[in-house]
Amino acid sequence: MLSGLLGAARLNVPDNLPGLLVEKGRALGADQVTVYLVDPEQYVLASLPAPDRASHTLPLDGTLAGRSFRYVTLELRTEGAMQTAWVPVVDGLERLGVVELRFPSAADRASEEVLNAFAALIAELVITKSAYGDLLHRVRRQRPMSLAAEIAWQLLPPLTFGTDRLVIAAALAPAYDVGGDCFDYAVDATTARFALFDAMGHGLAAGLLATVAMGAYRSARRRLLDLHDTVAEVDAAIATHGSGDQFVTGLLAELDLDRGRLLWLNAGHPAPLLLRAGRVVKTLTTEPDLPLGLGGSRRSAAESLQPADRLLLFTDGVPEARSGDGTFFGVERLADLVVRQEAAAQPAPETMRRLMHAILAHQEGQLQDDATAMLVEWRTRGSERVTP
Numbered sequence: 001m002l003s004g005l006l007g008a009a010r011l012n013v014p015d016n017l018p019g020l021l022v023e024k025g026r027a028l029g030a031d032q033v034t035v036y037l038v039d040p041e042q043y044v045l046a047s048l049p050a051p052d053r054a055s056h057t058l059p060l061d062g063t064l065a066g067r068s069f070r071y072v073t074l075e076l077r078t079e080g081a082m083q084t085a086w087v088p089v090v091d092g093l094e095r096l097g098v099v100e101l102r103f104p105s106a107a108d109r110a111s112e113e114v115l116n117a118f119a120a121l122i123a124e125l126v127i128t129k130s131a132y133g134d135l136l137h138r139v140r141r142q143r144p145m146s147l148a149a150e151i152a153w154q155l156l157p158p159l160t161f162g163t164d165r166l167v168i169a170a171a172l173a174p175a176y177d178v179g180g181d182c183f184d185y186a187v188d189a190t191t192a193r194f195a196l197f198d199a200m201g202h203g204l205a206a207g208l209l210a211t212v213a214m215g216a217y218r219s220a221r222r223r224l225l226d227l228h229d230t231v232a233e234v235d236a237a238i239a240t241h242g243s244g245d246q247f248v249t250g251l252l253a254e255l256d257l258d259r260g261r262l263l264w265l266n267a268g269h270p271a272p273l274l275l276r277a278g279r280v281v282k283t284l285t286t287e288p289d290l291p292l293g294l295g296g297s298r299r300s301a302a303e304s305l306q307p308a309d310r311l312l313l314f315t316d317g318v319p320e321a322r323s324g325d326g327t328f329f330g331v332e333r334l335a336d337l338v339v340r341q342e343a344a345a346q347p348a349p350e351t352m353r354r355l356m357h358a359i360l361a362h363q364e365g366q367l368q369d370d371a372t373a374m375l376v377e378w379r380t381r382g383s384e385r386v387t388p
Contacts, residue, residue, distance in 0.1 A: 009125050014133035017125060018050045021099075028118060029108035030101040035089065035122060036065060037097040037140045040153070040175035041360075042353045045069060045097055046139050055139055068098045070350055074112055081105045087119040091127050093162035093169075095349060141176075148179035148207035155214050157184060160349045165257050165379055166192055169348035171356040172372040180206030180248075181315050181370035182214050186221055187257075193221055195252040196374055198269065198315040200291075206370075212241045213248045213292060227254050231265050231298050238293030247291035251313055260305035260378055267292045270319065273335055274303065275310040278342055280335045284311075307380045310348075312338055317371035318355075321363045329362050338375070348375045 005024045025033035036045035044057040045065055060066035064075040068086040075086045083106040089097045099119050103109045130136045161168045170183050180199035195217055199209035216237035220230040231252055238248055253264035268291035274282040284303060290296040321329040337358055341351040352375055359371050
């Protein structure tokens with residue numbers, strides 16, 4: 001059945017995916033199959049439309065579907081003879097949504113192993129088919145995106161990446177109107193490279209400047225330039241293609257996955273926080289360098305991480321988010337939220353989701369600046385199972 005689904009989907013447009021899944025779901029004993037995808041702000045799950053039913057949404061909080069998504073677990077509900085299963089749809093550690101399968105009875109339900117394999121294949125189809133049509137994008141969005149946000153989301157890597165040695169989780173807001181903030185990462189067998197950028201200004205102008213920073217960063221990184229040369233490339237690109245007085249703040253880093261040695265360079269950016277054993281143990285401060293695009297000397301710094309350490313990077317829009325009475329969200333509140341989520345054993349992606357929602361709630365949904373954060377967790381190989 002699984003190989004048949006892959007073959008059938010190969011030459012079909014995204015709009016035909018719901019019908020194919022219903023057809024293949026019958027082989028699992030399900031008389032109804034519905035795929036839900038998470039919206040960009042991660043508040044709701046939106047269903048793929050089918051010929052006999054329109055798209056609808058379910059909240060992430062307070063529903064079994066949402067619980068399946070948030071904790072990446074298979075959830076079951078029995079009503080009379082019918083049993084409903086919600087299975088997380090995950091690409092690596094990137095949470096895409098859930099699939100709901102309804103069975104006439106519990107006896108008809110396929111095994112958990114088969115259901116997870118079915119959901120994993122759906123994740124692959126969602127990723128690949130998203131590149132060939134707009135249906136999956138339209139379903140996820142709850143309102144129109146600005147031009148700057150449209151460009152930004154096309155540049156960004158998946159919000160979450162993970163192996164047994166490393167987890168990277170990021171979040172950004174406002175999802176539908178983000179402009180100057182962006183992040184990037186790349187991980188190979190021995191090294192993780194990651195960066196956070198914040199372009200001056202707002203809207204499309206800031207977004208275009210961030211695009212230059214991201215392009216230069218990726219170009220340098222893919223030529224295996226070291227951290228200092230990479231920063232020099234980004235600096236020169238912004239100086240060349242900006243208007244002369246434009247700049248981008250940035251935090252660029254490299255992490256040795258074998259030894260846990262972190263090398264970073266701060267270009268006018270907020271200092272990241274180092275979390276260890278459930279508390280903030282250090283702010284990674286250095287002598288401030290000028291933002292990217294303004295030249296000047298560049299000084300890197302190094303830190304030795306311990307297994308299970310978490311590094312929290314953020315743009316200034318996070319601590320500077322202000323409530324109606326002018327109270328800043330602040331670094332202390334930021335650190336406290338992340339520490340409390342770790343104490344509650346929340347995985348990095350869920351911590352980032354809750355952080356962005358806390359920032360939006362603090363500013364009543366109307367951010368005056370982009371707010372982006374990235375959580376990087378390092379472990380020695382096999383020290384502990386990584387969960388999404």
